Amino acid sequence: MHRGDEGSVPASSATGARADPPVCTPFPTIRSHGASVARSHAYDWLALLLLVAVEGLLNAIEPFHRFVGAGMMTDLRYPLKTNTVPLWAVPIYAVIGPIIVFTIIYVRRRNVYDLHHAVLGILFSVLITGVITDAIKDAVGRPRPNFFWRCFPDGIAVFDNVTTGVICHGDASVIKEGHKSFPSGHTSWSFAGLGFLSWYLAGKITVFDRRGHVAKLCIVLAPLLVAAMVAISRVDDYWHHWQDVCTGGILGLVVASVCYLQFFPAPSDDKGFWPHAHFRYIAERQNESQTRRATELLEAMEAGGGGQ
Template sequence: MAWRNLVSRFSLQNFRALFQQDGRMREVDLGAHTIRSHGAKVARNHMHDWLILLLLVVTEIVLYIIHPFYRFVGKDMMEDLKYPFKDNTVPTWSVPLYAVLLPIAIFIFFYIRRKDVYDLHHSILGLLFSVLITAVITDAIKNAVGRPRPDFFWRCFPDGKEFYDQWGDVICHGKESDIREGHKSFPSGHTSWSFAGLGFLSLYLSGKIKAFDHRGHVAKLCIIFLPLLAAALVGISRVDDYWHHWQDVFVGAILGLVVSAFCYMQFFPPPYSEEGWGPYAYFQALEESHSNTNAGQTANALNMQAMDVEVVSLQLRQNGNEFTSLDELESGRR
């Protein structure tokens, strides 16, 4: 019958329209999370986190300025503290470059490829939290312990002439800044910062390249071990330069790795999970978008079905059909 062909034609058009609309929705869902479209919203949602970061920065500055505990250093203890006073192989100013700026550059690279502001924002925020929390813990312990560095003798007595008080404690006559730094051996700040930043980067890369996808690609492990190797070499340089004892480096490495793991898990699923390639917020945004899309599609389908019935009824009336009501149209009675 003519009316059945008309209904079938309109139903097919509706299906195609809904399919095309759903396809457009999916493309928008996957590509709309840019800095321009969602950046301000993400920043507002995490405003308190950035304020806490500023508080951590202030705390770190205070901890760096204050004097550490000047531990008792007797003459017998000096036998293990007479290593040469050397310059740093890895300068202090270079630590933020490879532990913070380098990972951020890699985060930006992935953002350019995927256009996901959630990934960019949360990776940077997690990295900064990892480094700053590690720095605060490290310097707090440094100041509280006050362990002498291996080169403390030459910091305290630059001319080699030893002086001790009545209790046998050292009376230093070296440069004040060198003496103060000489009491900050435990734990190693270079090492903890390196493992905090590069450890976070290693976890990030392992999720992005799906290193634990059960396919046995060992080359992926080489990629995620590279940042850890760089951090380990920095720690070894601290022992070679006689700025730290091996225990200082070991504890600093453990501290940086643990903090980076906690900060990473705050924003990202474990790297071995199926969704380890993206942050939690990305998948939550997709769920919300799909929920809104499904609700909109249901409403559109109902509206278009009503329009189909109205158009069919109008067409039949124009053709002089004997159907006089919607009930007769649905039942098929004449």
């Protein structure tokens, strides 16, 4: 019996005995349970709004301007190129794309818990990652590999006669971004969103079913490959050092893993197909059904006794 095809928790024993037949329970849909599920997570949605506000504040403040001297320019004179992956594209492939996948699964399975928790989980993943990333960026203030051309757009370097520190005469906003190299935001966001999607797909296609289907593993690794290519583009465009993208990738993947496991069982788990909330819902329905049957039986026994 496939885990994703029934509405109840499959039971099994260590001896391999056949499990008791599940209680048939219809899946909760957006129409039947959407409002109640959203209300039960009202504080989580408020927390997301707070993360958005913090993220905006971190992008508005001036980062720490780390000292850059004349002798440090060797690794900071790379060309100032445009982004291969523009900033506006990141939320499209890292957030909107995965949400489309979640929606397709919902259309096929009609489980509002799965859709709601997947959307909530990925939003937490990318926003927590974004706040951590930008907080570190502002605190570290590491210059980007193309810092020279941000500081001296005309190519004429000016340094302090005493400290040999740079005296920049470029655009203030461009210089500000020049002090935000570590860690890579494109990379951390990519691994946060696409890493969450990878976890989600692993659970949905039961990649760890011990049947040796390598094609399933390819599907799970595909989002991570996209994230890795984005990370490589950041080095190729000379916007980041290799340490920046490595740290960003690890950060995003760790946060994605924690956020996914907050809402879903591990893909290797027997219940890895649906979120934790789905199985709580099934257990509650089963308990209600058993209580109702017990009550009906007791009433029938009392009615029979009274008739004698």
